Amino acid sequence: MRSFVAYVVDRDKDGGLIHGLVERPLSDLGSEGVLIQVQFSSLNYKDALVSRGNPALVKTWPHVPGIDAAGVVVGEEDAGPVLVTGFGLGVEAWGGFGNYVRVPRTWVLPVPEGLTVSETMVLGTAGLTAALAIHALLECGIDPRKGEVLVTGATGGVGSIAIMLLSQLGFRVVAWTRKTAEEPYLLALGAARVLSAEGEGEDVKRALRTPRWQAAVDTVGGVVLAHVLKEIVYGGAVAACGMAGGTELDSSVFPFILRGVRLLGIDSVQCPLPRRKEMWRRLAGELRPRDFALLHRSLTRSELDPVIDAMLQGRHARRALVRVADAL
Numbered sequence: 001m002r003s004f005v006a007y008v009v010d011r012d013k014d015g016g017l018i019h020g021l022v023e024r025p026l027s028d029l030g031s032e033g034v035l036i037q038v039q040f041s042s043l044n045y046k047d048a049l050v051s052r053g054n055p056a057l058v059k060t061w062p063h064v065p066g067i068d069a070a071g072v073v074v075g076e077e078d079a080g081p082v083l084v085t086g087f088g089l090g091v092e093a094w095g096g097f098g099n100y101v102r103v104p105r106t107w108v109l110p111v112p113e114g115l116t117v118s119e120t121m122v123l124g125t126a127g128l129t130a131a132l133a134i135h136a137l138l139e140c141g142i143d144p145r146k147g148e149v150l151v152t153g154a155t156g157g158v159g160s161i162a163i164m165l166l167s168q169l170g171f172r173v174v175a176w177t178r179k180t181a182e183e184p185y186l187l188a189l190g191a192a193r194v195l196s197a198e199g200e201g202e203d204v205k206r207a208l209r210t211p212r213w214q215a216a217v218d219t220v221g222g223v224v225l226a227h228v229l230k231e232i233v234y235g236g237a238v239a240a241c242g243m244a245g246g247t248e249l250d251s252s253v254f255p256f257i258l259r260g261v262r263l264l265g266i267d268s269v270q271c272p273l274p275r276r277k278e279m280w281r282r283l284a285g286e287l288r289p290r291d292f293a294l295l296h297r298s299l300t301r302s303e304l305d306p307v308i309d310a311m312l313q314g315r316h317a318r319r320a321l322v323r324v325a326d327a328l
């Protein structure tokens with residue numbers, strides 16, 4: 001029987017969490033949908049949660065994380081490379097940290113012209129999310145002449161890509177980070193300046209603060225999102241896409257009813273196909289990042305564990321491209 005190697009999370013006989021590379025029969029993937037031989041995946045915050053058995057995400061054991069995958073459909077290699085991000089990949093279905101995934105055909109997109117297979121995974125869910133956030137803000141009328149745009153969780157995957165894309169569009173971007181040692185990286189991405197997150201978000205009592213940002217891309221949530229909402233200028237907008245710093249939102253209505261601030265929810269997972277295709281077309285075209293090498297580090301699956309732990313502790317920076325087809 002054919003087999004494949006996957007980074008598997010499982011429970012041992014005492015209920016403890018185990019994780020690592022395991023050989024599994026291909027039949028574990030079932031028989032429904034298309035079989036994709038995975039060349040590249042990526043590590044997202046959600047993958048880090050899944051890889052450590054987050055009970056809200058992992059419902060059955062064993063499980064293979066990896067919400068992003070790119071490669072070729074087995075038997076359809078001539079049709080060109082494909083990619084899958086989100087939907088149920090790496091959560092309901094075994095994910096891209098295995099050499100193969102089997103998914104509904106409706107989840108599969110062709111790799112757009114203008115991007116290589118590995119570039120689609122440097123972007124991955126983070127790139128799609130950053131593009132959706134920026135698209136939503138542009139629809140609200142943000143304009144480089146109207147002032148600075150804030151990006152929180154700046155050194156993370158979504159944050160890094162959002163900074164590069166916004167700066168390419170001519171915006172003056174301010175990077176909000178807890179890792180001030182990464183200032184050279186953030187400036188190289190295109191940030192105009194870097195703001196230390198230390199101490200920010202702690203002044204929870206004031207309903208509004210001095211308006212500073214025409215808009216923001218928030219990847220952190222919690223007290224940071226509540227703080228950012230208080231500093232958006234009249235008529236501005238915040239694209240909320242993350243929860244790395246918390247899922248609660250303790251905000252008054254004042255930013256909304258006194259300054260007309262708009263809070264835009266961003267979801268990449270169930271994003272409908274037409275919008276998804278449009279975002280990938282833009283990421284391969286006018287939004288194509290100018291420097292993929294700067295945006296990421298690359299690793300094999302046997303190098304995943306320390307990077308997963310660093311990500312969950314908020315110590316990781318940049319995108320992590322996972323070379324699934326490479327020797328382990």
Ligand SMILES: NC(=O)c1ccc[n+]([C@@H]2O[C@H](COP(=O)([O-])OP(=O)(O)OC[C@H]3O[C@@H](n4cnc5c(N)ncnc54)[C@H](OP(=O)(O)O)[C@@H]3O)[C@@H](O)[C@H]2O)c1
Binds near residue numbers: 219240316
């Ligand atoms: N809505 C969607 O469809 C969608 C899609 C992708 C991701 N997301 C969410 O967006 C967030 C970012 O994802 P990602 O893949 O870019 O993750 P990531 O690479 O780990 O980046 C998260 C960044 O947030 C900051 N951070 C981490 N822990 C924090 C904490 N406890 N308090 C404050 N800041 C913290 C760090 O940036 P600094 O050190 O620079 O501050 C970190 O680099 C996650 O919550 C993820 O679940 C949502």
